[in-house]
Amino acid sequence: MSPYGNYAYAVLTANALRTPDKVALTYCGERSFTYDVLNRLVNRRANALAAAGVRPGQRVAALLNETLKVAEVYLAQAKLGAVTAALNPYWPVETLRAVVEHSEADTFLYDATVERVVGQIRPGLPGVTTWIEVADLSESESSDAEPPVGGAGDDPLALYYTSGTTGLPKAVIHTHASSLATAQIWLDVPRSSGSVFGTGAIIWGIGFPAIVGPALYAGMRLVLEQDWGPANFLRVVPRERVSHVSQIPSFYAALLASDDHASADLSSLRVIMLGGEPLTGSLLGRIKERLPDAGVYSYYGQTEAPYTCVGRVDDGSTPLGSSGRARTGCAVRITGPSGNRVVGQVGEINLAGPHRMTGYDKLPDKTAEVLRGDWYVGGDLGTLSEDGVLNVLGRREDSILKGGQWTQPSVIEEAATTVEDVAEAGAVGVPAHVEGENAVEQRIILAVVPRSGHSVDPAKLALALAESLPEWQRPDHIVVTEELPHFQDASGGPGKLLRREIRDRFAPCP
Numbered sequence: 001m002s003p004y005g006n007y008a009y010a011v012l013t014a015n016a017l018r019t020p021d022k023v024a025l026t027y028c029g030e031r032s033f034t035y036d037v038l039n040r041l042v043n044r045r046a047n048a049l050a051a052a053g054v055r056p057g058q059r060v061a062a063l064l065n066e067t068l069k070v071a072e073v074y075l076a077q078a079k080l081g082a083v084t085a086a087l088n089p090y091w092p093v094e095t096l097r098a099v100v101e102h103s104e105a106d107t108f109l110y111d112a113t114v115e116r117v118v119g120q121i122r123p124g125l126p127g128v129t130t131w132i133e134v135a136d137l138s139e140s141e142s143s144d145a146e147p148p149v150g151g152a153g154d155d156p157l158a159l160y161y162t163s164g165t166t167g168l169p170k171a172v173i174h175t176h177a178s179s180l181a182t183a184q185i186w187l188d189v190p191r192s193s194g195s196v197f198g199t200g201a202i203i204w205g206i207g208f209p210a211i212v213g214p215a216l217y218a219g220m221r222l223v224l225e226q227d228w229g230p231a232n233f234l235r236v237v238p239r240e241r242v243s244h245v246s247q248i249p250s251f252y253a254a255l256l257a258s259d260d261h262a263s264a265d266l267s268s269l270r271v272i273m274l275g276g277e278p279l280t281g282s283l284l285g286r287i288k289e290r291l292p293d294a295g296v297y298s299y300y301g302q303t304e305a306p307y308t309c310v311g312r313v314d315d316g317s318t319p320l321g322s323s324g325r326a327r328t329g330c331a332v333r334i335t336g337p338s339g340n341r342v343v344g345q346v347g348e349i350n351l352a353g354p355h356r357m358t359g360y361d362k363l364p365d366k367t368a369e370v371l372r373g374d375w376y377v378g379g380d381l382g383t384l385s386e387d388g389v390l391n392v393l394g395r396r397e398d399s400i401l402k403g404g405q406w407t408q409p410s411v412i413e414e415a416a417t418t419v420e421d422v423a424e425a426g427a428v429g430v431p432a433h434v435e436g437e438n439a440v441e442q443r444i445i446l447a448v449v450p451r452s453g454h455s456v457d458p459a460k461l462a463l464a465l466a467e468s469l470p471e472w473q474r475p476d477h478i479v480v481t482e483e484l485p486h487f488q489d490a491s492g493g494p495g496k497l498l499r500r501e502i503r504d505r506f507a508p509c510p
Contacts, residue, residue, distance in 0.1 A: 005177070007176040007209075011075075012035070015035040016035040023035075024216060024221065025038055025068075028225055044142045045072045045073060048137040048141075049076055049137065050080055050147060053107070057150075058107065059083045064114075069134050070212075071212055081155060086158055088205055089114055093121055097124050106128055106129050107132065108125070154175050157178075158174055158209075160172045161303070171363075172361075173361050182355045183214045191271070195244055198240060198245055201228070215244075223240045237264070237265075238265040248274065249276075249280070252283060256283075271295050274297065275298060275301070284314060298313050305376045308330045309326050318389060321410075325388045332352075332390050334382060346383055349378070349380045356374075380395055401442050411473060415469050422449070423448075425447070425448045427447075430507045449481060
């Protein structure tokens with residue numbers, strides 16, 4: 001078995017041999033590790049875990065929130081060939097217990113930040129026979145020699161979990177090979193020998209192969225923080241001269257909504273990757289006004305097939321509103337209702353490539369629904385141009401039908417955020433009639449957040465939107481609020497917009 005088919009060997013050890021003295025990782029501005037030192041640290045972790053009984057192919061649940069420990073432990077387990085069940089420390093206790101039970105992990109790793117939660121779930125998990133607090137591992141007594149390669153290629157690497165917004169999070173199986181294919185994202189994006197990638201605590205889960213792996217694989221310096229919200233972002237970027245970031249558009253809506261950013265030196269930023277939700281033209285304009293030297297890229301993918309498409313949207317090479325083209329080695333297509341490929345028409349987005357998952361753990365029916373031959377079809381709608389540019393329209397369930405015509409919320413949100421006083425907007429459809437359980441026709445609810453120091457008059461906003469939107473896209477009810485509901489993803493800033501909660505919170509009573 002070649003060691004370089006192993007994920008950790010390929011993203012870390014190869015660089016430790018190639019550029020041993022280059023700084024690989026900086027942690028919270030306090031500690032720095034060269035590639036050689038980090039590789040030896042991971043080896044000690046791996047050998048200590050092996051001494052504790054962790055073996056190739058074993059499923060090990062990991063509930064970690066300290067970013068440095070996430071990096072060390074995930075890479076160490078990869079070297080051993082153990083399968084990491086990458087748990088979300090922000091899940092409710094009931095979800096954690098159910099996910100661990102479903103994973104059939106018999107070993108549980110955790111750090112000091114989650115001791116209370118571990119105490120709550122431990123009695124309900126009799127199948128977990130070994131509980132290890134990472135700080136208790138005696139890696140100081142362990143060898144820093146390379147451990148035997150325990151897994152590679154198509155061997156399972158980890159279980160990464162979906163958001164679980166429609167039920168229990170599904171465990172997505174990724175292999176060493178699929179995770180290495182994801183790690184190649186920065187090979188399609190400009191970088192230099194001095195590039196610095198900054199990120200926060202979202203690296204547990206799919207954030208690890210989508211953020212940590214690519215940065216190390218590309219030989220960057222990885223800046224790990226516990227908090228990556230706007231306030232700390234404004235401190236860390238100047239301090240570490242961060243050049244590359246990967247976030248969601250909502251982060252910049254929050255960052256630029258106040259004047260706190262005005263005095264921060266953000267001139268080091270060169271690449272801003274944005275995905276997970278639509279990027280509006282008005283927000284792109286604000287980003288470029290504040291960060292004129294940064295290239296802004298849109299990307300598209302899902303936990304099941306991360307970072308499939310990418311394209312630069314601020315220089316005209318990729319149309320705004322699109323997610324670029326399939327990156328090297330990946331493929332995208334659109335299929336109609338009969339499953340045939342269509343171009344220039346709305347249909348389901350299909351993703352393929354070596355980065356695609358192998359399936360959902362122990363869910364053969366769910367796997368069969370989304371894996372169609374080589375393609376992953378996850379329920380997003382879009383169009384594809386003749387030259388391969390993908391335009392993501394959104395989830396089928398988010399589409400709004402009014403006046404007999406369909407629209408996507410992003411179109412309405414784009415129009416709203418072009419109004420000067422609006423920082424962020426969220427649009428949803430609700431049934432147009434009380435008996436609307438079976439009714440298709442909808443009303444449009446628009447919730448908006450004013451920019452710092454500004455106010456928004458719903459009546460005046462409605463008049464402004466009447467000038468820019470056709471009748472079937474105009475909101476029927478506008479709410480002004482201090483903030484919109486977002487998924488809490490531990491980034492420190494806002495996560496994805498929660499449209500279901502917008503409906504529940506802001507839709508008027510019938």
